[in-house]
Amino acid sequence: MSSVPAMHTVQTRPRRRAPRLRAALPFLAPALLAYVAFVVFPMAESIRLSFFEWSGFVGAEQTFVGLANYVRLFTQDAVFWTAFGNSVIWVALSLVIPMPISLTLAVALDRRLPGRALFRTVFYVPGVLAAIAVANMWRWIYNPRYGVSEGLAQALGLERLQGIQWLGNADIALFAVFVAFVWQAVGTNMVLFLAGLQAVPPELSEAAELDGAGAWQRFWNVTLPSLRPTMVVVVVLTFIGSIKVFDLIVGMTGGGPAQQTQVLALWSYQQSFTNHQYGVGNAVAVVLLVLTAAVVVPYMFWTARRER
Amino acid sequence: MRARRKTLISGAAAAALLTVSLAACGSGGGSDDSGTTLTYWRLSETNEATGAAFAEVLEQFEADNPGVTIQVEERSTDGHKEALRTALGTSGAPDIYWSWAGPGIGGDFVNNGGSLDLAEYYEEYGWASRFNDVSMSSITQYGGYDGIPSGYSGAGIYYNKQLFADAGITETPETYEELLAAADALKASGTDAIEFGGTVNWHLMRLLDNLLETECGADTFDALVRTEASWADESCVETAFSEFSTWSQDYLIADWASLDDAQANQLLFSGQAAMVIEGSWFPQVLVNNNVDPDDFGVFRFPTGTDRLYGDTSNNYVSATTEHPDEAAAFLDHLTSTDSQTTLSQASGSRSVNVEVPLDTEGGTALDATWGEIFESSEGLYAFNDQNLTLAQTTEYFRILNAVASGDIAAADAGPQFQSFIDQQS
Numbered sequence: 001m002s003s004v005p006a007m008h009t010v011q012t013r014p015r016r017r018a019p020r021l022r023a024a025l026p027f028l029a030p031a032l033l034a035y036v037a038f039v040v041f042p043m044a045e046s047i048r049l050s051f052f053e054w055s056g057f058v059g060a061e062q063t064f065v066g067l068a069n070y071v072r073l074f075t076q077d078a079v080f081w082t083a084f085g086n087s088v089i090w091v092a093l094s095l096v097i098p099m100p101i102s103l104t105l106a107v108a109l110d111r112r113l114p115g116r117a118l119f120r121t122v123f124y125v126p127g128v129l130a131a132i133a134v135a136n137m138w139r140w141i142y143n144p145r146y147g148v149s150e151g152l153a154q155a156l157g158l159e160r161l162q163g164i165q166w167l168g169n170a171d172i173a174l175f176a177v178f179v180a181f182v183w184q185a186v187g188t189n190m191v192l193f194l195a196g197l198q199a200v201p202p203e204l205s206e207a208a209e210l211d212g213a214g215a216w217q218r219f220w221n222v223t224l225p226s227l228r229p230t231m232v233v234v235v236v237l238t239f240i241g242s243i244k245v246f247d248l249i250v251g252m253t254g255g256g257p258a259q260q261t262q263v264l265a266l267w268s269y270q271q272s273f274t275n276h277q278y279g280v281g282n283a284v285a286v287v288l289l290v291l292t293a294a295v296v297v298p299y300m301f302w303t304a305r306r307e308r
Numbered sequence: 309m310r311a312r313r314k315t316l317i318s319g320a321a322a323a324a325l326l327t328v329s330l331a332a333c334g335s336g337g338g339s340d341d342s343g344t345t346l347t348y349w350r351l352s353e354t355n356e357a358t359g360a361a362f363a364e365v366l367e368q369f370e371a372d373n374p375g376v377t378i379q380v381e382e383r384s385t386d387g388h389k390e391a392l393r394t395a396l397g398t399s400g401a402p403d404i405y406w407s408w409a410g411p412g413i414g415g416d417f418v419n420n421g422g423s424l425d426l427a428e429y430y431e432e433y434g435w436a437s438r439f440n441d442v443s444m445s446s447i448t449q450y451g452g453y454d455g456i457p458s459g460y461s462g463a464g465i466y467y468n469k470q471l472f473a474d475a476g477i478t479e480t481p482e483t484y485e486e487l488l489a490a491a492d493a494l495k496a497s498g499t500d501a502i503e504f505g506g507t508v509n510w511h512l513m514r515l516l517d518n519l520l521e522t523e524c525g526a527d528t529f530d531a532l533v534r535t536e537a538s539w540a541d542e543s544c545v546e547t548a549f550s551e552f553s554t555w556s557q558d559y560l561i562a563d564w565a566s567l568d569d570a571q572a573n574q575l576l577f578s579g580q581a582a583m584v585i586e587g588s589w590f591p592q593v594l595v596n597n598n599v600d601p602d603d604f605g606v607f608r609f610p611t612g613t614d615r616l617y618g619d620t621s622n623n624y625v626s627a628t629t630e631h632p633d634e635a636a637a638f639l640d641h642l643t644s645t646d647s648q649t650t651l652s653q654a655s656g657s658r659s660v661n662v663e664v665p666l667d668t669e670g671g672t673a674l675d676a677t678w679g680e681i682f683e684s685s686e687g688l689y690a691f692n693d694q695n696l697t698l699a700q701t702t703e704y705f706r707i708l709n710a711v712a713s714g715d716i717a718a719a720d721a722g723p724q725f726q727s728f729i730d731q732q733s
Contacts, residue, residue, distance in 0.1 A: 057397035057420035076731050078724070079706065143571070144563040168506065168565025170713060254507060257565045258709035258716075273393055275699040276416065 094242035106193030127188035135251020142166035170260035196230030343375030350406035361654035396422035410694025425452035455622030501559035503581035505572035533695035545722035556712035616685035
């Protein structure tokens with residue numbers, strides 16, 4: 001029995017696809033044109049440039065150097081592996097820390113509470129601020145002489161937290177910047193989780209409650225499984241957003257001190273636009289592309305299969 | 309059929325709109341029936357009087373040249389560097405731009421085709437006799453006539469007179485040993501001896517540059533920055549980095565790595581730090597920060613070489629400009645005796661035009677001291693972010709920060725930098 005619909009599908013699809021595609025093409029063309037011009041072409045150009053030595057000036061010669069830029073990155077560049085490691089740490093922390101906070105906030109604010117709308121707004125607002133504004137704000141918070149962090153440490157008599165170089169100490173600067181990221185990111189993910197929670201049928205939780213399930217059991221066995229599609233979206237968006245982190249680092253440390261908070265996206269930019277080594281800069285960009293594609297492409301196949 | 313035609317028309321309209329939008333994306337100067345607009349990029353003007361004088365000079369040019377308008381865009385130090393590196397060589401480049409002249413910044417633009425050779429205009433306007441040898445050498449150092457002199461600055465150690473007196477320092481240091489003794493005295497009196505902001509890199513760089521000049525001497529310093537001598541083999545390099553490490557650990561403000569130059573300078577203004585290396589432009593910065601310039605003195609870093617630490621800057625015409633004649637006319641006006649007199653009187657700084665005398669009336673005691681410093685100096689050693697290539701500068705910054713924070717030993721710094729230079733060549 002099950003093979004019959006499959007046969008129908010196989011027989012009818014070729015006949016119907018071509019006319020539908022022809023009809024859709026004029027509608028798709030402008031977007032497709034823009035996509036090719038602004039996404040596909042620059043991406044291909046970036047890959048091509050990673051095999052060349054070029055200063056970035058229009059009149060300057062592009063010299064083909066094969067894999068030399070990659071060899072230099074992997075074996076000689078004193079900053080690349082620091083940037084690579086920091087990017088990996090950043091992605092891992094982004095998946096582990098802000099997501100549970102966002103989920104907790106979403107579950108809490110999904111209930112009928114007084115001032116619920118206000119709290120939702122308060123937690124969401126940092127997400128709509130420009131990252132560079134957030135960076136500026138947190139730089140002042142971390143200012144070792146006049147910052148809120150120092151003021152709080154002194155007011156509370158926390159001697160161990162006084163005089164700390166939050167952004168100047170290579171051992172903690174990356175994590176200090178990450179705190180600002182968490183502050184900004186939790187609200188956006190919270191909204192996604194809230195949307196996911198709206199889609200969870202209340203009957204399921206009520207039935208579980210009638211069966212004697214406690215609050216934790218209902219969350220673990222009913223709510224969380226129902227949130228799985230949202231969770232996947234949040235994980236992928238968090239991964240993409242975190243692996244290309246750039247503006248917060250630029251605004252708060254510029255990659256310093258001594259390149260210890262450098263990340264791949266910023267190192268690609270600095271190699272290209274600061275050092276005028278566009279070949280090496282694009283090689284870093286290609287590494288970033290490969291890392292991102294390794295996660296995003298399977299995700300796209302997975303969602304495509306689900307839609308089918 | 310009608311629907312398809314409508315779709316095609318919509319698609320064509322969208323494509324046309326896209327094309328028009330893209331065509332409108334270019335910047336830089338342009339011409340139309342109403343005249344020519346020249347774009348001019350330069351550093352933000354912080355001195356109100358100089359800003360007003362510059363506006364007056366522009367106004368005069370536009371009055372003398374009907375139909376030509378100068379559109380000025382100003383940016384901060386790092387923003388200006390970034391903007392130029394991004395735009396030069398593209399259709400978004402300005403017609404004229406101001407830049408530091410050394411090989412690491414201005415030289416990079418010149419070597420990559422970002423500057424128009426102005427040889428014909430030097431001949432037409434007779435510019436060569438308008439400037440002194442130091443200024444002209446910064447124009448011709450790359451083989452052509454790139455740019456027109458804009459200014460030159462010295463940099464020295466500014467100090468808080470009261471803090472020096474409180475520490476029992478009665479004379480400004482004339483040798484490096486005396487400078488170290490002064491730093492020790494300041495430290496003993498409970499004052500941070502020197503301040504720099506580490507987040508911008510180039511501020512703290514000034515200390516290392518001067519220590520290299522002190523320990524290596526003029527010839528070896530020049531050979532090092534031209535990469536004609538090895539940073540790994542010259543023993544003075546390790547000594548300089550070792551001294552730099554000592555200064556960082558013993559005399560520098562503790563939070564240097566968290567502050568930028570402006571934040572760190574506030575510590576000098578408020579009497580929490582005693583010294584900083586700043587340029588001959590700094591008296592005006594003091595005034596802008598409501599600080600009495602008479603509370604401060606300045607002396608040349610006692611390197612023992614008699615050379616002046618500083619830089620030269622030029623105004624360049626972009627190689628992609630469509631209005632080279634108008635740009636040259638503007639530069640002629642900008643460097644003319646009349647314009648330079650107006651600008652020099654407003655800023656109190658030395659003009660690049662040799663016909664313009666320094667107006668010392670109304671200047672501060674610091675300005676007078678700078679006059680003496682300029683007179684007594686022989687030769688120039690430039691800021692190293694202007695001597696080194698862009699990539700070398702980035703690595704120089706990384707290493708100096710790592711040495712200052714104790715992450716790289718002084719003995720490893722020179723070899724690491726030389727290794728980077730070797731990889732690049």
